[in-house]
Amino acid sequence: MDRIQTVRNARIRGANVPVDLILSPDGRIERVEPASGRATGPAEIDAGGMLVMPSFIDSHLHLDLAYSLDLVPPNESGTLAEAIRHWERVKRELTPDNVCQRAIRAIREEVSFGTGFIRTHVDVGTSAGLRLCEGVLAAREQTRDLVDIQVVAFPQDGILQDPGVLDVMREALRMGCDLVGGIAHNERTDDDSRQHIDLLFDLAEEFDRDIDCHIDETDDPYSRCTEVLAARTVERGWKGRVTASHVCALAGYDNVHAAKVIRLLAAAEVNVVTNPGVNLHLQGRFDRYPKRRGLTRVRELLAAGVNVSAGQDCIRDPFYPLGTGSLLEVGHLLIHADHLSTASQIENVGDIITTNAARTLRLSEYGLEPGCWADLVVLPVNSMHEAFRTRPAPPAVLKRGVRVSR
Ligand SMILES: [Zn+2]
Structure with a gap:
């Protein structure tokens, strides 16, 4: 080269x-x-x-899942819950090598479209163990001249629902994962979800790491984890170090409550990552017609000064059958999904996949x-x-x- x-x-x-x-x-x-x-x-x-831009940044991806669609039974309901169920069975059998090969394929595709930085979540838990993590860390090592990758230790099956996961996450952080991940809404009760968030901050403090938590990835307007994440971010002194991924339920809140949550996110300097393709595809599954779009309130978050970036999330996996790794495609979907129509709104999506994402990943230089x-x-x-x-x-x-x- x-x-x-x-x-x-x-x-x-x-x-x-x-x-x-x-x-x-x-x-x-x-x-x-x-x-x-x-x-x-x-x-x-x-x-x-021709236009020259700083490399695109994919601020939310799952490299361990990429190209796994053919390994799992079809997702008949198309829901997040069914995808998690199928994946739970398949991941018990995966080898680090299988994960590594699929991840490298996805990384090369992303690079060919101009991506220079990726934040990937990797499933760690009592089912996945550390095998998926080993595969993704090996893929990062083998592609280090092509792209910079941050790896999030992600407890896909929950924390209170998956006793023992915290020790697996600790080991993943020692092995080379960079951030503490979470999935606060994937617990049995609201109390458990709040406890989940407290445990993430305990772990982040123990290892002095940033947090990137899947949160309120549901249409349920009573899923109220994001406000807890924002409040704890301030209380625990983690301002600027926390990312809330998805935040779909915010779109379903009544406008008064949504305004409060957006104010809390701005005050706590929590970054928000939206995943337009996957949110359009997985959310709204309980609606007949009209069907909601499923994305968080991107324009309202931006207007309130919240840093918002966008990710690919999934490439041909049980959660989403499409996805190429092109951040231009991600932006294209976001423009449609959030009604971004003026020239300046469309031009600003260029920031969402570059400078805003750089702030989320806390990149310097x-x-x-x-x-x-x-x-x-x-x-x-x-x-x-x-x-x-x-x-x-x-x-x-x-x-x-x-x-x-x-
Ligand atoms: Zn995700």
Whole structure:
């Protein structure tokens, strides 16, 4: 793979004229200058006025599940609950090698679409043990030159419902998982869900880690875990270190209660991740017609100053039969699902899959400023609006200055 010294004639957002990005030998952006001519030689890319963005960030993925659809019986109801049930049986038999091979396939696909960073959840519990975790950590190791991956130790079957899971999570964190995961709504009672959240903070304190919790991934308007997560974030001193994934029930709350929860999320600096494809697909399953969309209140969260990003979540697994790993496709779905229609709303979805997600992952040295890593994607369009409309394959993807896909 080629190390690139200069990306010439790049269109970057916010600049009126094309620029040259001069890269340093260690793979950072050294300077950004007005464009000065055509590219010469193999160490230069001529973007020819195409849009150059910092790499896309997939802030919510399940690499252990990717391409597992054919391993499980069909999800006849299409619900989250049936998918969890099928997966529970299959995961007992999976080997780390099987998980690793499928994860690498998904990672390569994501990279080919311009993804440079992934936050993946990995199922750890008394059924999954640590085998899925071993597979995903091995895949991360084998693809470390292509993409940066954060791994969340995720108790898919709950914590109070799965006695012994906390010790498995502890071991997963020692093995190399980065974050404490959760699934607060997947407990028997509201009291158990609240206790689940307290246990996540205990574990996060024990290991000094951030939290990314699946939460209120249901249409049930009485599923009220998100407000507890936000309140505990403040009480436990974890502001800015907590992500609430999905938050679908927020869309079902009455507007007065939703406003309160959104205020709590903003005050606690909790990041929200929406997964438009999967939320559209799994939610609304108890509705006849009209069917709800299932996503959280993205526009209202953004308007209140909550940091929102979006993820692919699933690729061809028991939860979701489609999914490619293209963040342009994720954005395309979000634009439809949340009624984002003005030019600026559509352009801002470009932030949702880049800078907002970088804040969720707490990345430093991310962007197009001098000093940032040259993690770049070249797109044959002149705006993010056009990128979402046409969803083109990127002609070039760079990781720390090295061309990793063309
Ligand atoms: Zn998920």
